[in-house]
Amino acid sequence: MALSYYLKETGDFGVSHVEVPFLNPDDPYAAPLGGATVRDHALLAQRHLLEHRGRHGLSKIFYGDWCDTMNGVGRRGEGVSVMLTMQVKWRCDLTAELARHLGNNSVAAEMAAASAELDRAVEESAWDDAGGYCVRAFDNDGVVVGSSQGPVSDGGELRIFLNPQSWSVTSGISSGARREVCLRAVRDQLETGYGKVLSFPQSTFFKPRIGQMSVMPPGFYENGSAYTHGNCFWAAALAMAGLGDEAWDAVLGVNLKGVFHCTRAVVPHMIRGGGGVVLSASSVVGLYGNFGQTNYVATKAGVVGMTRVWARELGRYGIRVNAVAPGFVATEILRDMPQKILDSMVEHTPLGRMGRPEDIANAYCWLASDQASFVTGHCLSVDGGVVVGT
Numbered sequence: 001m002a003l004s005y006y007l008k009e010t011g012d013f014g015v016s017h018v019e020v021p022f023l024n025p026d027d028p029y030a031a032p033l034g035g036a037t038v039r040d041h042a043l044l045a046q047r048h049l050l051e052h053r054g055r056h057g058l059s060k061i062f063y064g065d066w067c068d069t070m071n072g073v074g075r076r077g078e079g080v081s082v083m084l085t086m087q088v089k090w091r092c093d094l095t096a097e098l099a100r101h102l103g104n105n106s107v108a109a110e111m112a113a114a115s116a117e118l119d120r121a122v123e124e125s126a127w128d129d130a131g132g133y134c135v136r137a138f139d140n141d142g143v144v145v146g147s148s149q150g151p152v153s154d155g156g157e158l159r160i161f162l163n164p165q166s167w168s169v170t171s172g173i174s175s176g177a178r179r180e181v182c183l184r185a186v187r188d189q190l191e192t193g194y195g196k197v198l199s200f201p202q203s204t205f206f207k208p209r210i211g212q213m214s215v216m217p218p219g220f221y222e223n224g225s226a227y228t229h230g231n232c233f234w235a236a237a238l239a240m241a242g243l244g245d246e247a248w249d250a251v252l253g254v255n256l257k258g259v260f261h262c263t264r265a266v267v268p269h270m271i272r273g274g275g276g277v278v279l280s281a282s283s284v285v286g287l288y289g290n291f292g293q294t295n296y297v298a299t300k301a302g303v304v305g306m307t308r309v310w311a312r313e314l315g316r317y318g319i320r321v322n323a324v325a326p327g328f329v330a331t332e333i334l335r336d337m338p339q340k341i342l343d344s345m346v347e348h349t350p351l352g353r354m355g356r357p358e359d360i361a362n363a364y365c366w367l368a369s370d371q372a373s374f375v376t377g378h379c380l381s382v383d384g385g386v387v388v389g390t
Helices: 002-010 013-017 038-051 082-101 105-125 162-170 176-190 228-240 244-273 284-288 294-317 339-347 357-368
Strands: 019-021 035-037 276-281 319-326 378-382
Touching: 002 013, 002 038, 002 082, 013 038, 035 038, 038 082, 038 105, 082 105, 082 162, 162 176, 162 228, 228 244, 244 276, 244 294, 244 319, 276 294, 276 357, 284 294, 284 319, 284 378, 294 319, 294 378, 319 357, 357 378
Parallel strands: 276 319, 319 378
Antiparallel strands: 019 035
């Protein structure tokens, strides 16, 4: 997916011909075993996913898909993920489109046929007629996960998940009336006012067939929190469904309204306790702007504005309010980004490197400490001196 959109946005097809080595499967620290072009790596990865399909023709989940704490579903190797199937289907469409552009008609036909198979598989097995939405998975024994018709042993919990609804739209599997029903189920059952929760009702006891997420505190991470990534998937789905205004509101709901709601909830306790520290996350793009990120930039600039207002309002209660604006940081989210893009980020950073997670953590620790006891209303840039757009 990332390669396809990178090529569409930049036209830099040269990157697809760059040779990249294979990891040594016996010893990841040993010398690599041969290599292939970036384009061939992407095609091999896609074929690997297509080869590992199980019950109902859906993609096997193994130890987890996006949700690595759903590690009970496929622990014996037979569980399948509806969400992953949707993602693989969409990647088939993108790969077929790229292959046609490059004149590789055989690969285009291969991927188009695989896409149609996955579409049928989801259509025939993954729709909850009673609930009016897509189910999340099927466990090792073929029992559904995330359905209004779930087993009694689930205690009526985890009946609906956000991600398969979002990806059903993004992948093109849900369209027309079914898409509208699916979107309505999310709005009716998962809305909080500051983002959609990942699942509902949240789990309150361990469900071995689902895994670790079921023992997380209700509302924590994958167990029904208004998780940022899941809401990003939702916003993208809305945009692809032609609901741009709602997608805009979804981003503001999480990044801006979420900060407001959280701060409003904790400040009364801080006042009663005699003071405290409020720290929020802005971004370097909230200060300088960035192409193609109007809504995101608006929210991060809004966080800076709220920080300055709250510093004025809450200082009398001994409450300091600050924000951190990270620059380009080498986190897991950048792991699959083309090296050329990473090099460009470094080129825009005067200190000549990307940030490390500990750079950001140290900034938060300092702002929270007594060493910063006279600092309030400030947005601290931790960006290596980056100047976006140069």
